[in-house]
Amino acid sequence: MATHRFRTVVFDLDGTLADTAPDLTAALNHAMRELGREPIPAEDVRHMVGHGARALLRKGLAATGEVSEALVEQGFPLFIAYYEEHIADHSHPFEGVEETLDALVANGVTIAICTNKLEGLTHRFLKAMGWESRFAAVVGGDTLDVRKPDPAPLFAAIERSGGEGPAVFVGDSITDTDTAKAAGLPCVALSFGFHDRPPEELGADRLINHWNELIPALISL
Ligand SMILES: O=C(O)COP(=O)(O)O
Numbered sequence: 605m606a607t608h609r610f611r612t613v614v615f616d617l618d619g620t621l622a623d624t625a626p627d628l629t630a631a632l633n634h635a636m637r638e639l640g641r642e643p644i645p646a647e648d649v650r651h652m653v654g655h656g657a658r659a660l661l662r663k664g665l666a667a668t669g670e671v672s673e674a675l676v677e678q679g680f681p682l683f684i685a686y687y688e689e690h691i692a693d694h695s696h697p698f699e700g701v702e703e704t705l706d707a708l709v710a711n712g713v714t715i716a717i718c719t720n721k722l723e724g725l726t727h728r729f730l731k732a733m734g735w736e737s738r739f740a741a742v743v744g745g746d747t748l749d750v751r752k753p754d755p756a757p758l759f760a761a762i763e764r765s766g767g768e769g770p771a772v773f774v775g776d777s778i779t780d781t782d783t784a785k786a787a788g789l790p791c792v793a794l795s796f797g798f799h800d801r802p803p804e805e806l807g808a809d810r811l812i813n814h815w816n817e818l819i820p821a822l823i824s825l
């Protein structure tokens with residue numbers, strides 16, 4: 605069987621490993637309601653995720669009226685408190701994730717996460733999925749002083765998982781492809797995650813339409 609050269613595969617979380625849009629939407633709309641704003645449709649939220657919770661709030665506010673940093677700061681604890689309690693009510697892994705991760709690990713590949721979700725929320729989510737010991741390292745949006753698209757969190761995820769190269773990053777948004785480029789690493793993007801532009805315009809080295817296309821994409825890189 606053909607094999608690929610990568611020893612470490614780092615994954616984004618939201619819109620990559622799991623469809624977390626339903627719970628992110630509920631938490632955002634909880635904050636919107638408390639701030640006297642109209643709810644945002646889940647379909648729109650899919651195009652707003654990927655830059656962290658404050659950025660999501662900023663986009664939600666912009667879609668429904670005035671934006672100010674004071675409102676963002678007011679909404680942030682409302683969003684987080686709700687999301688913590690409902691982090692996996694409706695979120696679920698994309699089809700084929702478990703099998704693909706198992707196949708990678710069975711071949712001795714190290715897997716890690718680099719997300720802009722807060723690290724505490726990420727661990728909470730992984731626990732809800734039964735994934736708390738699946739990944740060799742988890743770097744969240746507040747693990748370092750900088751977050752994606754700065755390449756430092758991606759380098760940290762590789763380093764903390766053992767530092768074995770070659771490494772590749774798998775994500776769904778422009779944040780992820782920009783991060784991989786800044787790190788000088790190859791990038792695979794999913795066409796079905798959360799993005800703010802057509803997936804063909806993300807600038808990924810490979811674009812996949814299903815998780816079962818990931819390993820063939822890695823082989824071709
Ligand atoms: O924007 C977020 O909160 C996290 O998104 P990510 O897991 O796609 O980095």
Ligand SMILES: [Mg+2]
Binds near residue numbers: 617620654
């Ligand atoms: Mg994402």
